[in-house]
Amino acid sequence: MTARILRGRVLTFVSEPNGPDDHESYRYIEDGAVVVEEGRIVSVGAWDAGLALVAPKADVIDHRPGLILPGFIDTHIHYPQMQVIGSYATDLLEWLNTYTFIEEQRFGDPAHAARIAALFCDELVRHGTTTAAVYCSVHAQSAEAFFAEARARDMRMVAGKVMMDRNAPPGLLDTPQKGYDESKALLEKWNGAGRLNYAITPRFALTSSPAQMEMAQDLVRQFPDAHVQTHVNESLGEIAFARELYPNLPDYVGIYEHYGLLGPKTLLGHCIHMTDREIGILAETGSVAVFCPTSNLFIGSGLFDRARMMAANVRIGVATDVGGGTSYSMLRTLDEGYKVLQLRGQRLSPIESFFMMTLGNARALGLDHVIGALEPGAEADMVVLDARALPHMRLKMEQAESLSEELFLLQTCGDDRVVVETYVAGEAAKGKLGR
Ligand SMILES: [Zn+2]
Incomplete structure (x- = not known):
């Protein structure tokens, strides 16, 4: 089975944030890649750090500038x-x-x-x-x-x-x-x-x-x-x-x-x-x-x-x-x-x-050993979000300068329309539903 690579801005948490500026609590990769094989995440990293080399052999889905998060x-x-x-x-x-x-x-x-x-x-x-x-x-x-x-x-x-x-x-x-x-x-x-x-x-x-x-x-x-x-x-x-x-x-x-x-x-x-x-x-x-x-x-x-x-x-x-x-x-x-x-x-x-x-x-849920984070070995359940999916959000995004502002806008104005794709066990599931 060939690997699948999702390219985009990757965000995943490693610990509970201790306040709004706890940058140690998450991992954010501006041009990132999540490699998936047989329903699981194989690796997560920067696109240019070698992942591009395997790309010809893999099915690459480019979600840039979408934000890839755990489902x-x-x-x-x-x-x-x-x-x-x-x-x-x-x-x-x-x-x-x-x-x-x-x-x-x-x-x-x-x-x-x-x-x-x-x-x-x-x-x-x-x-x-x-x-x-x-x-x-x-x-x-x-x-x-x-x-x-x-x-x-x-x-x-x-x-x-x-x-x-x-x-x-x-x-x-x-x-x-x-x-x-x-x-x-x-x-x-x-x-x-x-x-x-x-x-x-x-x-x-x-x-x-x-x-x-x-x-x-x-x-x-x-x-x-x-x-x-x-x-x-x-x-x-x-x-x-x-x-x-x-x-x-x-x-x-x-x-x-x-x-x-x-x-x-x-x-x-x-x-x-x-x-x-x-x-x-x-x-x-x-x-x-x-x-x-x-x-x-x-x-x-x-x-x-x-x-x-x-x-x-x-x-x-x-x-x-x-x-x-x-x-x-x-x-x-x-x-x-x-x-x-x-x-x-x-x-x-x-x-x-x-x-x-x-x-x-x-x-x-006591399931953090299998879901909730993008890390090797985890089940490949993911969501891809677009903070510019709606006109009024796109306008606001012209002013947003930080990841935190983007997340807050997604939460304040977002719903199913900002969900570009949902991956269940590595398979794109939302696209199949139609509108
Ligand atoms: Zn109830």
Whole structure:
């Protein structure tokens, strides 16, 4: 198989930026080349440092002056909510009961699940996202459809069937035993198949009985390498309900703590209204707080406190949370994230944002040994961005003098239209989608 060389301006992170001017945290090559073979990155360097010599033997794709980055990573998204996006509601519980819990019932139909899974993967690719942590519906066939689609495209994905056995319509409920059996069968079939990883997914404490929580705990014990994903402390009404359902436990995070669901592979969506004790438990267990800015603003849930999390050494991921979230784009997500933090009086520099979308989220998923950075041996998932893709951005770029300004413009004004190409395991995937 011949090598493929992507030529362009290469940007990849090596560590978490310590402030806006931490130039040691990333590697930037003005005229760079990424050499790809059999789905993996073979080398990364300057174009003129010898790579030009092998070029005649390789398939060269010239993306200059495009910016080549690791593919974006989304750490929390619901694929059965593609047709829920943009639904008008007062708050989280109304939004769930009026739209989401109705829509997700359609995923008992394998044909519907397969159709939406394909459209979902298309949408991620269109927006430059190559990996996501995905909630399926309660139906095992929804997870089957999603994994089959991701496997066919050779995408690195984390996903799981939602476990929920109460406080939702009957068409959306399993039982503790059924949720356990189906999750276990899916884990055995898909966890580690190709580039797929399974996430044990009790939706949240409101829809899982104590018996189901125990079953989820049993799965975590049996499959210690699997991820765990759920929601916590998103809205005040939800928190009050969780406390009512588990009156003997100290707080909402304490419910997941009690059932042994916390740890370095655990992703907790939202984490907005947190007590000091809860933050301490996240830090102690290495669990990840997932910041979902477009969703938190859209549903009106509240403002994530990044500085407080960082001060307590809590690991942080960032995510779209479609369909509560309003965009599939990680650029739009970090733009809204920036605004949330502005309202909190906190700073988020462009290099921190781009770290979060790539290596930061790879670390949050514990997958930074395979994705999130452009380095030899890594899986060749990449995105190519063009900060001059739109007329108003092109005009602004006449004034931009630094990489940091370019990144900030991409985040502030960019969306899928600035994504020139998305590479999945070394193959150009966006061009194939058409417009
Ligand atoms: Zn969610």
